[in-house]
Amino acid sequence: MEQLPLVISPPLSSSHEFAAAADVIRTLHAAGYNAYLIGGCVRDMVLGLIPKDFDIVTSAKPEETQALFPRSLRLGAQFGVITVLANGLSFDVATFRREGNYEDGRRPSWVEYADLEADVRRRDFTINGMAFDLSRSTVIDLCGGLADLREGIIRTIGDPAERFGEDALRVIRAVRFAARFGFSLEETTRLAVISAAPSLGRIARERIWQELQFMITEERRESAFSILAELGLLPHVFGPDAVWSPETIVRTSARLAALAPDASIVLVLACVLADGVAHTTPDEFAAGVGEPYDEEAASRAETVLVSLRAPRSVVDGVGALIARRMVWAAPNSLREGRIAQLVRNDRTGALVPFWTADAASFGMADAVSRIRDIADRIIAEGKAHGGKNRMPLNGTVLADAGIPRDATMGELLAEAERLWLEGKLETEADVRRWLNETVRRADSGAGAGDPKPQS
Known part of the structure; x- marks a missing residue:
C-alpha cells in the first residue's frame, strides 16, 4: 500500500461539487461509518x-x-449503491463490496458487502x-495506481482477461x-485488449455510443482513433x-488533428467516417462537371450511426456532411452563388470546417481557400444562416x-438566392429587373425565367 498526502487548495477547495461531496462524507463519518472518495475523481485530484x-x-x-440522507434514491440498491441528493447535486454512495461473475458481460451475478480493499x-x-x-487529506493506493500515474501506464487491476471478460466495454x-x-x-493489458475486442459484439450498442461520445469529444480524439x-x-x-485501409487511417487521423478542440460531435464523426464509408479521392472530381453528391456514402454513414443508437440529429447531420464531402475538390465546377448557398443552408455549421479538414488530410489545404473566402464574405454581409440580412424577395413576390x-x-427562389448571395440581387430595383426578365423569357418560351442550373 502507498499513501500520498494531498493538499486540497484552490480551485478544487472552492469547487461546489467537492464541498458537497465532502459534506456527504462528513455526515457518514459523524455517524461512525468509514467513507472515502473513490475512482476517477481521486485520479484527477492527484493529476491536479x-x-x-x-x-x-x-x-x-x-x-x-438512506437513513442518514432522506433525500436519496435506491436506483442501484441491489448493487449496494444509493444516490444521495445534496446541495443541488447527486452522488453515488456505494457500500464496500466484492462481486461475483459477470454472467451477462455487464453486471455481477451476486454482490456481498466487504471492506475497502x-x-x-x-x-x-x-x-x-x-x-x-x-x-x-491522504490518497490511499492499494493497487499501484500512483506508480502507474507516475509512469504514464494504463494497467488493469488483476488479470486483464478477467477484467475485460467481466465487462468488455472496459476495452474502449x-x-x-x-x-x-x-x-x-x-x-x-494491451494484448488482452486485442484478444477481447470481439467481445464488444456482446455489448449493447448504446453503451458503446456513450463511451465513444466521451472519446471523440475530448481534445486528444486523434490519439484515441x-x-x-x-489495436x-x-x-x-x-x-x-465502415472500412479503413492503412492509407485512410492516416488520412482520418490527419483530419481529426486539423479540428479545433471544441469541434462539434457531428463534425468529428463526419471526419472519422468520411474514408470509412467512401473511398473517393479529389482527383475523381477535380475535372468533373456538376456538383459532387455521394448519397451512397451518406447512407452508409447513417447506417453506422443508427446501429450505434446515435441521436437522429447526429445521424442526419453527419449524413449531410458526408454527402457533400467532395464539393471542396470541385470548386471551379460550382458558381459562387451555389457554394454560398450550401454554406448558408448548412444548419450544422460544420460544412466549411469539414471541407477544410478533409482537404488538409489530402495535403491540399489551399484548395478550400475560395470556399473560405466566400463563407467569410457572406458572414460579413450578414447573409449566413442566422444573419440579419434578408433576401429581398419571397414566394409572395413571385406569385404577385x-x-x-x-x-x-x-x-426561381433557389436561383434568386444564388444571385442574392453573389451580390446581384440586392435592391427592389434589382428584383424588378430580374422579375421582368424572368417573365419576358417565360412568355417567349424560354421557360419560366429559364433559371440557371445549380452548378
Missing part, C-alpha cells in the same frame, strides 16, 4: 485536475446510508482504484484513458459498414408577378 463527478464508498449499508480489487484500472481519506475505456492522458497500455486503429478495434466499434406556385417557383 478538477473532477467532474465525485463517487463515494462507505462501510454503511444501503439502508443505513475488496472494493478496490473489483475495479477496472489501477489509476481508477485509488481512494481519498478526507479526514487525513482503456483506449479512452490512454488517449486522454497520453499514457501507454501496459503490455499484458489512432489507438483504436492500432484493430475499429470494426468492432463502428461495425461492418404571375409565377405559379409549383416546382418552377421553387427553382
Whole structure:
C-alpha cells in the first residue's frame, strides 16, 4: 500500500461539487461509518485536475446510508449503491463490496458487502482504484495506481482477461484513458485488449455510443482513433459498414488533428467516417462537371450511426456532411452563388470546417481557400444562416408577378438566392429587373425565367 498526502487548495477547495461531496462524507463519518472518495475523481485530484463527478464508498449499508440522507434514491440498491441528493447535486454512495461473475458481460451475478480493499480489487484500472481519506487529506493506493500515474501506464487491476471478460466495454475505456492522458497500455493489458475486442459484439450498442461520445469529444480524439486503429478495434466499434485501409487511417487521423478542440460531435464523426464509408479521392472530381453528391456514402454513414443508437440529429447531420464531402475538390465546377448557398443552408455549421479538414488530410489545404473566402464574405454581409440580412424577395413576390406556385417557383427562389448571395440581387430595383426578365423569357418560351442550373 502507498499513501500520498494531498493538499486540497484552490480551485478544487472552492469547487461546489467537492464541498458537497465532502459534506456527504462528513455526515457518514459523524455517524461512525468509514467513507472515502473513490475512482476517477481521486485520479484527477492527484493529476491536479478538477473532477467532474465525485463517487463515494462507505462501510454503511444501503439502508443505513438512506437513513442518514432522506433525500436519496435506491436506483442501484441491489448493487449496494444509493444516490444521495445534496446541495443541488447527486452522488453515488456505494457500500464496500466484492462481486461475483459477470454472467451477462455487464453486471455481477451476486454482490456481498466487504471492506475497502475488496472494493478496490473489483475495479477496472489501477489509476481508477485509488481512494481519498478526507479526514487525513491522504490518497490511499492499494493497487499501484500512483506508480502507474507516475509512469504514464494504463494497467488493469488483476488479470486483464478477467477484467475485460467481466465487462468488455472496459476495452474502449482503456483506449479512452490512454488517449486522454497520453499514457501507454501496459503490455499484458494491451494484448488482452486485442484478444477481447470481439467481445464488444456482446455489448449493447448504446453503451458503446456513450463511451465513444466521451472519446471523440475530448481534445486528444486523434490519439484515441489512432489507438483504436492500432489495436484493430475499429470494426468492432463502428461495425461492418465502415472500412479503413492503412492509407485512410492516416488520412482520418490527419483530419481529426486539423479540428479545433471544441469541434462539434457531428463534425468529428463526419471526419472519422468520411474514408470509412467512401473511398473517393479529389482527383475523381477535380475535372468533373456538376456538383459532387455521394448519397451512397451518406447512407452508409447513417447506417453506422443508427446501429450505434446515435441521436437522429447526429445521424442526419453527419449524413449531410458526408454527402457533400467532395464539393471542396470541385470548386471551379460550382458558381459562387451555389457554394454560398450550401454554406448558408448548412444548419450544422460544420460544412466549411469539414471541407477544410478533409482537404488538409489530402495535403491540399489551399484548395478550400475560395470556399473560405466566400463563407467569410457572406458572414460579413450578414447573409449566413442566422444573419440579419434578408433576401429581398419571397414566394409572395413571385406569385404577385404571375409565377405559379409549383416546382418552377421553387427553382426561381433557389436561383434568386444564388444571385442574392453573389451580390446581384440586392435592391427592389434589382428584383424588378430580374422579375421582368424572368417573365419576358417565360412568355417567349424560354421557360419560366429559364433559371440557371445549380452548378
